[in-house]
Every structure is written in C-alpha cells, then in structure tokens.
Amino acid sequence: MFDYSMAEIGNIVVMQAFSGLSLFSVLLLMALGLAIIFGQMGVINMAHGEFMAIGAYTTVFLSRIAETYGIVNYYFLFAIIASFIVAFIIGYIVEFVLIRHLYKRPLDTLLATWGLSLVMQQIFRSTFGAKEVSAVLPEWLMGSFQPTPDIDIPINGVFVLGLAAVVTLGVFIFMFRSRWGLRVRATVQNRVMAGAVGINTKKVDRVTFALGCGIAGVAGAAFTTIASTGPTTGSLYIVDSFMVVVFGGAASVLGTIASAFGIAQAQSILQFFMTSSMGKVATLMVIVGILMLRPEGLFASKVRK
Template identity: 90%
Template sequence: MFGYSMAEIGNIMVMQGFAGLSMFSVLLLMALGLAIIFGQMGVINMAHGEFMTIGAYTTVMLSKLAVAYGFVNYYFIFAIIVAFVLAFAIGYLVEFTLIRHLYKRPLDTLLATWGLSLVMQQIFRSSFGAKEVSAELPEWLLGSFQPTPDIDIPINGVFVMGLAAVVTFGVFLFMFRSQWGLRVRATVQNRVMAGAVGINTKKVDRVTFALGCGIAGVAGAAFTTIASTGPTTGTLYIVDSFMVVVFGGAASLFGTIASAFGIAQAQSILQFFMTSSMGKVATLLTIVGILMMRPEGLFASKVRK
C-alpha cells in the first residue's frame, strides 16, 4: 500500500471491492448449485464447472444468432433461461446414467465425475474450438456509472449481482418454503423413513442433482458478461466453489453466501496489492487455518442425531 495516498487507497478499495462483488456473484451462483449437490446429497461432482461452461457456451451461441437476426438487445434474459434448462436436462441425464449408481461411494463419485469433466472438456474443444470466445452483450449491459469522479461501477457487474440475488432467493424458497424442498430435506436426513412415508427418493435425487447443474448453467451465462469462455473455463472455478461450500458449512445457505463474499473480496483486494497467485495463496492459507479450528465450517447446520 506504500506510495498511495489515503484517498487513492479508499478509491482502490471501493473499485476492487466492487470487482470482488462481481466475482462473488459468479462464485455464489456456482457454489449454490454445488451446495445443493454436495451439501444436500453428499455427491462430489468434479464436473460441476463444466455445467457452468455449458451455460456460457449456450449464451455465446445465442448471442451469435442474436447478432445475425438483429435482436441483440433482447436475447440475454432468454439465454439465461435456456442455459438453465439445458444444464438442468444434461444434469438429469448424468444423474440417471451415472451418479445414481454411485451414491454412498464418494471416491468412486469423485473419480467418475472427474473423468466426465475431461470428456466434456474435449467435447467443448471439438465443438467450439480451443480458443476462448465472447458473447455479444446487449447495449443495456455496457458502460458504467460514476457515483464519484474517481470511481467507475460497470453496469454488467450490477446486473450479475442482481441475478445472483434473484437466484439465491429462489433457492431459499425452493429449499425452505416448498413441498419439494421439504422432500429433499427429509430424504437427506433419513432416506429410509422418507421412502416409507411415500416420498420418491430416486426422483428427489435426480431433480436435486439436475437443479444444482441448472444453477451452474445460470452461473455460466452470468460469467459471459465479465470474461470470455473456453473449454476449460469451468475448471477455474471448481476449486473455489468447493472451498466456498466447505468453508461456509456444507448444508448452510447463509454460510455459502457469507463464504463466497469473504473469499471473493479477499482475493480481489489482495490480488491488487500482491500478485494474483499470492493473493489466492494468502486467502487459501487463511481458510485452512480457520477450518483447522472449525472443521465443520463457519455456519454448520445443526441436526438431531
């Protein structure tokens, strides 16, 4: 921080803090899907990042159609919906063909989904090429506004934060205010008893896994507003997403939000004053130190044994 005046440091903290909020929004969307799959179902899905990539490529392809047919300003909301539906459908298929055979076998699940992620990356590479591509954003997502002469707030970052807030509220309603969420929580706590009272636990598993994948697809659509997309884009976020879920508490929605915010802000600010890799290392070491004292995470859910 040496060499900066107090006013400059204040502006830097605000700008980097907002950049961290953009990262937080994408990371939160990724972690929400992972929290449902890993936190609620106990499935270690190493291919979760590739479902984010599905959403990103879906948005890129739809943007090309929008440019060709002249409706660039109207396609993006539709692209988010399509990204969710496509990632949901592929997640449903993956659960039916692969994951359902591996429940209660975490190591097998990890290896199988890691192999699936490599296969999906090669499919992306063969279908879209190895180069990164970008979506054509509508005009209403471009530009920025200035709350002060020294601070620029990008409009696309504000939109991504709003999208993250809407999805988070939707997940809350789904998990804690709906009949289906009640079935999910009942299945997680006691699968045998849930089946005995008439809950179709296999269907609950399939839809829950697919929902987590669909939310990752939404994260991919949001990601296209702040960066370009390549075959390995999802792998850049999978470690951070697992870190968010474990650090916040595997089954805690509030913990996921707080953890994503803290990690994104720490990385954004530290990477400005350090190198990118050193910022990540400093953040990781801090998390490891806290988890040594609280291995269950910051906001572990309390359940009756």
C-alpha cells in the same frame, strides 16, 4: 501500496470491492449449485465447472444467433433461462446414467465426475474450438456509472449481483419454503423413512442433482458478462467453489453466501496489491486457519442425532 495516497487507496479498495462483487456473484451461483449437490446429496461433482461452461457456451451460441438477426439487446434474459434449462436437462441425464449408481461412494463419484469433466472439455473443444469465445453483450449491460468522479462501477457487475440475489432467494424458497424442498431434506435426513411415507427418493435425487447443475448453468451465463469462455474455463472455478462450500458449511445457504462474499472480496483486493497467485495463497491460508478452529465451517447445519 506505499506509492498511493490514502485517498487513492480508498478509491482502489472501493473499486476492487465492486470488482469482487462480480466474482462473488459467479462464485455464489456456482457454490449454490454445488452446495445442493454436495451438501444435500454427498456427491462430489468434479464436473460442476463444466456445467457452468455449458451455460456460458449456450449464451455464446444464442448471442451469435441474436447478432445475426439484430436482436442483441433482447436475447440475454432468454439466454439465462436457456442456460438453466440446458444444464438442468444434461444434469438430469447424467444423474440417471452415471450418478445414481454411485451414491454413498464419494471417492467413486469424485473419480467418475472427474472423468466426465475431461470428456465434456473435449466435447467443448471439438464443438466450439480450443480458443476462448465471448458473448456479444446487449448495450444495456455495457458501460458504468460514477457515484464519485474517481469511482467507476460497471453496470454488468451490478446486473450479475442482482441475478445472484434473485437465484439465491429462489433456492432458499425452494429448499425451505416448498413441499419439494421438504422432500429433499427428508430424503437427506432419513432415506428409508422418507421412502416409507411415499416420497419417491430416486426422483428427488435426480431433480436435486439436475437443479444444482442448472444453477451452475446460470452461473455460466453470468460469467459471460465478465470474461470469455474456453473449454477449461469451468475447471478454473471448481476449486474455489468447493472452497466456498466447505468454508461456509455444507448445506448452509447462509454460510455459502458469507463464504463466497469473503473469499471473492479477499481475492479481489489482495490481488491488486499482490500477484494473483499470492492473493489466492493468502486467502487460502486464512481459510485453512479458520477451518482448523471450526472444521464444520462458518455455519454448520443442525442435524438431530
């Protein structure tokens, strides 16, 4: 660090901060889906990263079709919607076949979804190969712009940030400003009473789990703009996603946003001046220290007792 001038350090911090915004956006999208599944339903979904990979592979598949027909500049927005739909449908099926039998048994959901993640990784490996693959991005996502001669801001990072903002707003409206969100929160607060007033709690569980998986699919589509995708890509982000949810406070959208931003920025800036591993370790140590003081996370959900 001491080999740089103050001006160079300032430019590095700004560029790494913008680089961290891309990581923040992916982490936020992953953590939003996980917060819905874990925070609202109490299900420890270790296969959540694989639903992100489903979105990424869906985008890669559609990019190849778009390249064949010469429509690369038009497919990406459709790919985001398709990634959500595919991950949503698979999540719906998984909840019906597996998860619905394991509610209120968190250790069983952890083991079952961990096994599911291994099965899904093998399916990815058999279908798309063991090597990492990349989506062909449209021209309007390429390049960067320069607010100053020394700072480059990638366009794809700005797009992913905007996508994360739109999805976050949508989740907030869905959870706190819609009748369905009211049913979800009623089911979480008191399942028996919710069922007594006519709420189909099983359907609420299924759609809520599928929604969390669908948001992970959107995270996968966003991920293709910043990195390539492999069979184990999703598993690399599951720990960070759980860390975001726990640190921010389970079931807190505001906490998830603040936590994802802080963790992404800390990792991005520290990893430039340290090794990647040391940057993660330093971030984790700070999080552990804060959680020792606030075990409920940054923004604890308020529940009447």
